[in-house]
Amino acid sequence: MNLLYANDRRGAYPDSWYAATALPPGPYAPLGGDRRADVCIVGGGFTGLSAALHLAGRGADVVLIEAQRVGFGASGRNGGQVNSGLRQEQPDLERRYGMDAARALWTLAEDAKTLLRDLIGQHRIDARWRPGVAQTVYSTSELDDLNRLTDHMATTYGYDRTEPLDRTATAELIGSTAFAGGVLDWGAGHIHPLRMAFGLARAAAAAGATLHEGTEATRIRPATPGQPARVETPIGTVTADHVIVAANGYHGGLDRQTAARVLPINSFVLATEPLTERAPEILTRDVAAVDTLFVVNYWRKTEDGRLLFGGGESYGDRFPPDIAATVRRPMLRIYPQLADARIDHAWGGTLGITSLRLPFFGRPAPGVWAAAGFSGQGVALATLAGRLLSDAIHGETAGFDTMAAMAPPPFPGGSTLRRPILTLAMLWFSLRDRLGV
Numbered sequence: 130m131n132l133l134y135a136n137d138r139r140g141a142y143p144d145s146w147y148a149a150t151a152l153p154p155g156p157y158a159p160l161g162g163d164r165r166a167d168v169c170i171v172g173g174g175f176t177g178l179s180a181a182l183h184l185a186g187r188g189a190d191v192v193l194i195e196a197q198r199v200g201f202g203a204s205g206r207n208g209g210q211v212n213s214g215l216r217q218e219q220p221d222l223e224r225r226y227g228m229d230a231a232r233a234l235w236t237l238a239e240d241a242k243t244l245l246r247d248l249i250g251q252h253r254i255d256a257r258w259r260p261g262v263a264q265t266v267y268s269t270s271e272l273d274d275l276n277r278l279t280d281h282m283a284t285t286y287g288y289d290r291t292e293p294l295d296r297t298a299t300a301e302l303i304g305s306t307a308f309a310g311g312v313l314d315w316g317a318g319h320i321h322p323l324r325m326a327f328g329l330a331r332a333a334a335a336a337g338a339t340l341h342e343g344t345e346a347t348r349i350r351p352a353t354p355g356q357p358a359r360v361e362t363p364i365g366t367v368t369a370d371h372v373i374v375a376a377n378g379y380h381g382g383l384d385r386q387t388a389a390r391v392l393p394i395n396s397f398v399l400a401t402e403p404l405t406e407r408a409p410e411i412l413t414r415d416v417a418a419v420d421t422l423f424v425v426n427y428w429r430k431t432e433d434g435r436l437l438f439g440g441g442e443s444y445g446d447r448f449p450p451d452i453a454a455t456v457r458r459p460m461l462r463i464y465p466q467l468a469d470a471r472i473d474h475a476w477g478g479t480l481g482i483t484s485l486r487l488p489f490f491g492r493p494a495p496g497v498w499a500a501a502g503f504s505g506q507g508v509a510l511a512t513l514a515g516r517l518l519s520d521a522i523h524g525e526t527a528g529f530d531t532m533a534a535m536a537p538p539p540f541p542g543g544s545t546l547r548r549p550i551l552t553l554a555m556l557w558f559s560l561r562d563r564l565g566v
Contacts, residue, residue: 147323172375174204179515196345200326206478216486241513254328261416262317290316352496386493
């Protein structure tokens with residue numbers, strides 16, 4: 130089943146709060162014929178749009194093709210959180226890759242947040258950057274671990290933009306007694322991700338990139354001696370010196386190396402009715418929040434006072450028939466006072482994860498570049514990936530090489546068994562969440 134169309138109508142954004150509060154650019158015409166370019170980008174999310182913007186800004190002839198609409202995938206559906214670091218904590222990266230590599234990865238992750246804020250300001254993107262993400266924990270042992278990590282980040286990396294939260298402070302901030310405490314990271318933040326994607330698309334087009342929506346890549350032919358790479362679609366081809374595969378969870382069979390390492394999973398979000406009057410205790414500051422469960426919950430307030438809450442995952446091709454009910458369950462475990470709150474929007478999205486929850490950067494074939502598998506950290510990291518790809522194509526490979534050096538291994542089970550094996554494992558960990566073990 131083609132995930133591009135399994136759960137969504139062609140050319141239509143999901144019924145999300147984001148889509149209801151953002152003005153899309155374009156539309157951009159389908160490809161319609163054969164085209165020659167310096168770079169062809171497959172995918173119109175954060176990675177592809179950022180790459181198009183940065184490449185076009187350096188004078189490259191760039192063609193970006195998107196099967197649906199720009200910002201259609203996870204880039205325009207996620208929780209909007211911009212967290213610090215990678216999905217693995219710095220001490221884990223230090224043990225796995227060594228201190229020098231861990232420091233380099235931390236620097237890139239910090240660069241990603243800076244780049245996002247700079248692009249918002251430079252291109253006047255109405256993404257509403259707001260500082261602050263609270264990481265919440267359910268037990269005192271988790272809180273002890275979190276406080277040790279905070280101390281380590283301050284002493285080893287000089288990162289001192291965090292505010293410790295005890296049980297009382299967490300309850301006052303979050304509006305729930307579910308948590309033993311947490312840490313508020315003022316260096317992190319949250320945005321309107323679909324407006325961000327739309328702003329990047331407008332900026333890329335203004336810089337000279339050519340964007341084509343409704344244009345699905347069906348095959349990539351790598352470069353051969355004397356012949357550039359070629360991207361095939363049902364309505365034309367793009368021949369280019371470089372091809373960037375930036376399809377993340379929707380890459381399908383375009384690139385086997387990426388497909389072996391990036392597994393598509395589905396995550397779900399809802400937006401309640403405005404809660405300003407009925408539940409003013411929920412998130413008393415304009416920050417986002419996240420917990421530490423394996424199937425993570427993440428939430429924040431919207432600009433019009435709704436609770437935007439993400440929770441629940443599925444590992445097959447199709448979304449559940451009642452997304453609102455899927456997300457309401459974890460929401461009510463944290464906020465039982467919202468049992469009768471109206472749900473105005475509920476939607477799902479497909480993202481890409483890797484076995485290590487670290488992104489995959491690679492050159493899977495001659496003339497072909499790839500970046501995917503951001504594992505829920507893609508708002509800033511995928512945007513940075515676009516710049517790193519642009520730099521690497523221009524011969525400045527240091528940042529790309531740093532990311533590529535931590536390439537996650539393929540999932541076990543091959544193309545046939547990897548999804549059922551991983552589905553069983555993830556279902557087990559999600560059961561542990563529900564049982565509290």
